[in-house]
Amino acid sequence: MDIDREALAYVPSTGARRVHDTALVKATAASLEGYGVLVDDPGSFRIEIVRWPARGWRAIDEGSGDQGGVAEGLFEFWWKGATLFARNNAVGDSYLFGWSTWPEKASEEGPSTPPGLARARERALIWRANYHPDGGQLFYPLDGQSFVVPLALPGDDVTPEKFVTFWCDGSRGLYIHPNVWHGAVVPHADHARFLDRQGRVHARVSVNFVTEFGCYLGASLLQPPT
Secondary structure, three states: OOOOHHHEOOOOOOOOOOEEEOEEEEOOOOOOOOOEEEEOOOOOOOOOEOOOOOOOOOOOOOOOOOOOOEEEEEEEEEEEOOEEEEEEOOOOEEEEEEEOOOHHHOOOOOOOOOOOOOOOOOEEEEOEEEEOOOEOEEEEEOOOOOEEEEEEOOOOOOOHHHOEEEEEOOOOEEEEOOOOEEOOOEEOOOEEEEEEEEEOOOOOEEEEHHHHHOOEEEEEOOOOOO
16 A cells, blocks of 8 residues: 555654664563553454543533544555555554664665565564554554554653563554554555544654654664564
């Protein structure tokens, strides 16, 4: 599928020459504590919706402020050469999430293994991450394909050092709690499809690793250590 660069939700930041490589761990109930949970049945899983915050000392009325509901749709990811694109049909946004080499060398055509590398993608270089204050988000792989995603616990004073990359084998979905930072979901395959369920308000708070920290966030695509 072609994505119009003019229609991207964000213009990607480039120019950094440093990578902060995150630790890679296998996603389990224990390792995901505080970040999210693994999901077997996406249809019955409840998406957390956060009530709209009160601006003053008067409380939000009971039964209000959390009625936006849940958006659901197909979230597709494509590696085009060494560049990772995605489209979230649940909210109608398209993205350029990252690269498997320096973006200045990353082609959007041809083989997924850049010239000079002995094997296919070993890591993704991610330029931004975000969290959703209005609700959680579920990614459920429709074709059983494995993927990784960098996560960090809530807090606006986030830094690259606070991210951990979780390796998911594709047999279960990944649910991310509200306010948890997440970088791109990065599939190992050239193309991956996920069922996406998330808060319909879809508020985003972002961190730009390139402009704020002068680096890309590195997410390993190798097998996690045993």
